[in-house]
Amino acid sequence: MNEKILFLSPLPPPHYGSAMSSQMCLEILQKSNKFEVKNIKLNYSKNVKDVGHFNLDKIKGFFIVKKQIKKLIGEFQPDIIYFVPATSGLGLIRDSYFVKQIKKFSGKKVIFHIRSRITEESWDKNKKILIEMLKGKKAIVLDKSLVEDLHNLIDKKNIYVLPNAIKNELTQKEIDKILKKRKEKESLEILFLSNMDESKGWLKLLLACRILKNKKIKFKGNFIGAWTRKEDEKKFNSIIKEHDLKKEVKYLGKKVGKEKEKFLENSNVLVFPTEYKLETFGRVIIEAMMFGLPVIANGIAAIPTIIQHNKTGFILKKNTVQEIADYLEKLQDTKLREKMGYEGRERFLQEYEIQKYKTEFLKIIEKV
DSSP states (O other): OEEEEEEHHHHHHSOOHHHHHHHHHHHHHHHHHHHHEEEEEOOOOSSSTTTTOOOHHHHHHHHHHHHHHHHHHTTOOEEEEEOOOOSHHHHHHHEEEEHHHHHHHOEEEEEEEEESSHHHHHHHHHHHHHHHHTTTTEEEESSSSGGGGGGOOOGGGGGHHHHHOOOOOOOOOHHHHHHHHTOOSSEEEEEEEBOOGGGHHHHHHHHHHHHHHTTTOOEEEESSOBBBBBHHHHHHHHHHHHOTTTEEEEEEEOOOHHHHHHHHHHHHEEEOOOOOOOOOOOHHHHHHHHHHEEEEOOOOOTTTSSSBTTTTTEEEOOOHHHHHHHHHHTTTTTTHHHHHHHHHHHHHHSSSSSHHHHHHHHHHHOOO
């Protein structure tokens, strides 16, 4: 008889890295012939602007999830609870309540999939909640460097390190065609692909674009993602106007699916200078590597284990505007871009493609 799993996690929409990774895990379990799965969507944000903010929909959502948990634990009687918790703010308080509810109605095995950092600030503010929620459980983390975030609440033997992965969407013939087309482009085609929140680094890249223009370096900069604040959008447009970047820089809105893939195909470098305090992995990095793009990114969280500095891209040590501009200037070299993109694609296939991930993920769940 198959084991039953109750899967609780944020899921798309809205589309952001951790929710899409959770969707992938859900689909792996659903397609497996070893488990019977029921899922509960924890998030009630309508768009990226709502993520991390309190509103009426989330109050309604809280009571809906509370009711679903009670119903499914009683009727479905799961053997395993898979839970992707928030690690700070109101989301943490909400999820700690759901964990207490699960304990009340079920003594079943719980495994957490930790997809965001437990910052020192969150630890100081929420130490009691985190101890009560996590102590003695099992957990999956995205990189060995993130184990310390758990503050020894979970025994090392019960912590599983599993980097994110995505499905390879490109055949060898398709990637060869993309790389051949890229060779014909002499100028930089820079891509920023994330939520348009200042903590994700769009401002630093935009100011680096100003430096490139002042040096008369040929480039195009495409910024893709949803704005989280109207003030930031005004700031972006103001800088474009002030530094006469209208010809070089475009904001293209939010793109998903095939639309997003078109920009990954037509760019020749991804820049991700994130300083987001809950950053763990940077899913967009492996999306870029799949498309054979060199990547410039800030060296925080798991990012230094994904990018091989000077081989598949550049890791920013100080994450300054000048440092970003300097590495972009280096990548004017078409052969260097080509070499780094090829190495990144190979690394993606070896380490971050879904088949390897699927095997390891199912092994972990079976051990629970």
